[in-house]
Amino acid sequence: xxxxxxxxxxxxDIIQYKLQEACNLVKSLNLNVAVSKFLRLRNPxxxxxxxxxxxxxxxxxxxxxxxxxxxxxxxxxxxxxRNLEKFYKLKVIDRTQLILEIFGxxxxxxxxxxxxxxxxxLYQKSRLVRTWTHxxxxxxxxxxxxxxxxxxxxxxxxxxxQRIKKIKSLLKKVEITRRLQQKNRTDNQIVIISIIGxxxxxxxxxxxxxxxxxxxxxxxxxxxxxxxxxxxxxxTQDKIIVSDTVGFISDLPTELIDSFKSTLExxxxxxxxxxxxxxxxxxxxxxxxxxxxxLNKLNKNIEGKVIEIFNKVxxxxxxxxxxxxxxNSIFISAKFGIGFDKIYSAINKKxxxxxxxxxxxxxxxxGSLINWLHENSQIINKELNKLGQYKFFIKxxxxxxxxxxxxxxxxxxxx
Ligand SMILES: Nc1nc2c(ncn2[C@@H]2O[C@H](COP(=O)(O)OP(=O)(O)OP(=O)(O)O)[C@@H](O)[C@H]2O)c(=O)[nH]1
Ligand SMILES: [Mg+2]
Numbered sequence: 165x166x167x168x169x170x171x172x173x174x175x176x177d178i179i180q181y182k183l184q185e186a187c188n189l190v191k192s193l194n195l196n197v198a199v200s201k202f203l204r205l206r207n208p209x210x211x212x213x214x215x216x217x218x219x220x221x222x223x224x225x226x227x228x229x230x231x232x233x234x235x236x237x238x239x240x241x242x243x244x245x246r247n248l249e250k251f252y253k254l255k256v257i258d259r260t261q262l263i264l265e266i267f268g269x270x271x272x273x274x275x276x277x278x279x280x281x282x283x284x285x286l287y288q289k290s291r292l293v294r295t296w297t298h299x300x301x302x303x304x305x306x307x308x309x310x311x312x313x314x315x316x317x318x319x320x321x322x323x324x325x326q327r328i329k330k331i332k333s334l335l336k337k338v339e340i341t342r343r344l345q346q347k348n349r350t351d352n353q354i355v356i357i358s359i360i361g362x363x364x365x366x367x368x369x370x371x372x373x374x375x376x377x378x379x380x381x382x383x384x385x386x387x388x389x390x391x392x393x394x395x396x397x398x399x400t401q402d403k404i405i406v407s408d409t410v411g412f413i414s415d416l417p418t419e420l421i422d423s424f425k426s427t428l429e430x431x432x433x434x435x436x437x438x439x440x441x442x443x444x445x446x447x448x449x450x451x452x453x454x455x456x457x458x459l460n461k462l463n464k465n466i467e468g469k470v471i472e473i474f475n476k477v478x479x480x481x482x483x484x485x486x487x488x489x490x491x492n493s494i495f496i497s498a499k500f501g502i503g504f505d506k507i508y509s510a511i512n513k514k515x516x517x518x519x520x521x522x523x524x525x526x527x528x529x530x531g532s533l534i535n536w537l538h539e540n541s542q543i544i545n546k547e548l549n550k551l552g553q554y555k556f557f558i559k560x561x562x563x564x565x566x567x568x569x570x571x572x573x574x575x576x577x578x579x
Contacts, residue, residue: 363411
């Protein structure tokens with residue numbers, strides 16, 4: 165059973181969005197959602213969260229449907245969780261635990277696993293602190309010092325802190341290596357494109373189609389967790405690194421944002437950001453707002469870098485689409501490879517400031533030079549002049565132009 169607790173029931177759209185998203189999350193763990201419900205709650209109880217009336221109402225549903233698990237699409241305190249579990253005699257988890265569970269299942273890389281473990285530990289730590297303050301309050305009331313409960317918590321907290329410190333230092337090492345690679349790419353003027361978007365928007369499908377790769381793409385939330393980076397060459401044969409990353413959802417737990425910070429920062433520091441949007445999502449606008457909400461938490465200026473890519477055009481009729489679209493929108497079907505020319509143009513437009521158009525006159529070294537040009541530039545035209553020399557008109561990046569001059573010093577270049 166999925167429950168979403170809120171104060172008012174005026175905004176039905178948002179309630180429906182939240183419930184649907186939570187059900188999708190649950191389904192992505194291969195669990196069946198038998199019941200999903202919005203519960204209106206004016207005064208949350210500190211003991212059980214729910215009012216007495218709601219508590220018994222839910223109990224009846226649990227018995228009727230023989231349910232095994234309750235998932236609250238909210239935060240619940242450890243005490244509420246424990247009390248609810250006792251009362252209903254079944255497992256109760258909250259939204260953060262649900263998301264951490266999914267991430268735990270998906271993480272494959274060394275770094276991904278460390279990031280998820282860190283998020284888990286940070287979450288546990290926040291729960292311990294809360295329980296502890298509660299106990300301390302109680303202790304004050306009873307007037308005795310110490311006690312087995314508290315000692316245990318202190319030890320747990322110390323162990324948690326030790327492990328957190330250890331993981332942070334391991335992550336730091338991975339990060340340093342990554343920073344070095346990043347610096348290398350910048351020095352070599354390699355352009356980096358990150359594909360981002362709400363989960364299930366079609367990021368991996370686009371990535372695969374662009375690069376001829378086979379990253380997992382599934383109708384499932386968070387099928388991608390670990391970033392995959394591949395080199396892609398455009399018409400001008402510039403090296404471009406394209407990166408497919410984890411999808412976003414609403415209210416991503418802060419613990420996850422903290423532990424995935426380096427992955428997220430890589431996105432904001434890339435040269436271009438492809439924001440893939442699912443035109444078939446009933447919550448098209450909200451999905452996008454949630455993506456920007458995560459990006460904004462990173463406080464980096466990404467203006468001018470983002471290209472909005474509207475995906476799954478194969479499933480909708482564009483003229484019936486009742487949504488406001490930005491001017492330079494690109495419509496694609498990642499699955500069927502429709503609209504990719506617009507993506508290439510967008511990439512080239514971004515790169516063109518680093519490009520030179522030049523004429524070359526070639527006397528010797530013909531074979532090896534032509535091979536090199538094919539691999540490192542875009543040959544727009546070639547002709548044989550009256551003197552029997554080859555004349556090439558090419559588009560080339562500044563960095564490759566410099567390489568060309570040092571590799572073939574005898575060629576004549578006309579600007
Ligand atoms: N009809 C249609 N379906 C698409 C298109 N692109 C992707 N899909 C489907 O959408 C679902 C999600 O695709 P993915 O590429 O895994 O999405 P993602 O954004 O990488 O998802 P996460 O990694 O889970 O965040 C899959 O079932 C794809 O087949 C498209 O252009 N048209
Ligand atoms: Mg994916």
